Amino acid sequence: MRNPKKRWLNILVCLLLVSGLMITGCSDAPSNSETISSANTTDNEQISFPRLEGNAVVQMTIKGSPVTIEIKGEDAPITAGNFVDLVERGFYDGLIFHRVVTDPKPFVAQGGDPKGNGTGGFIDPDTQQERRIPLEIKLKGDETPTYSKALGQQGSGTVASQPVVLKHERGAVAMARSGMPDSASSQFYFALSDLEFLNGDYAVFGKVTQGMDVVDAIKQGDRIDSAKVVSGLENLKKE
Template identity: 35%
Template sequence: MKKILFTLLLIIFMKDAMAENTNEKLLLELTHGEVVIELHSDVAPLHVERIKQLTKEGFYDGIVFHRVIEGFMAQTGDPTGTGMGGSNYPDVIAEFSNKPFERGTIGMARSSNPNSANSQFFICFKPAPFLNGQYTVWGTVVDGMDYVDAIARGEPPVEPDKIVRMSLIEE
């Protein structure tokens, strides 16, 4: 009986904890203004945990948007600024879902290996259904998309915009 009660309490606690995680947000301070990102730990818990870990370490602060394609997306998260770099942590396994890539959707960049996501991510300027089920969705811009739209275009941009600072929003 004690085991059953313990298990039920554990399930209730975990359910409440997971529900709280779906309200987590990041503040992405860009050159032109602030962007608020809602994290989707319910869809991609491993990727969200990696993003949070790197954010807490200040990894993203000062990193440029090295690949920005008009009508598609803005990519960042590479400390070398070349599109070939990442963090010193192991890659994260794919967490593909049926969550669609729409305007403001944030996905994890990777190589042709589905399990090669590390620190790079991209923000979609408009819907990109060809990415659905092929890349991990870990967040959505909920405020400040106009500042994302203002990011300088290019591969790489001549004068790239950067992440001034990225931080967790404490509620």
């Protein structure tokens, strides 16, 4: 028989961990519903974000050691396109991992904040505004992702009956965001273990294929030496 006290303790721990994925200090993000005409649109002309129309590979060097990340543009074109665009710009070079949680169990290593404190994002030099991308979740059986809507425990709960394509498995790479669905900018995290309870609420866009030992060894304050696109850059579409 399950111990109810232990069950509620596990739920509380999960809630505390999830709260840390949320970017703090940001004003409410404007909804992208005006630029994304429907929940499952594929019309490039209506989306003013970089898109990755296919897959790519990024090599990130952390404390002198390489980490290879497969970027899944086929299943998360906007989220993947945003990340690859930032890598190409050199945005992540020199940034720190401002949040690393390994206790009571391996959770995430989170970085990509130019301010280094969990409150920052990418300021687009063309608009002088912070670029915030829509929450993008693709469910198995769907041809296109669902946008701007949490589908997991924080939202409709749809993933209970229709699982996500890109799961929060150990080594997954996903975007951090605030309480607003369309608020992810540049902050990302590595999943240090299987985190099924995050499926559908945060956008996974890639997975570590080599160098997971390097990711496991990340400490808070460690820096990204560099990040570069080693293949698939031709799949990045900026217009």
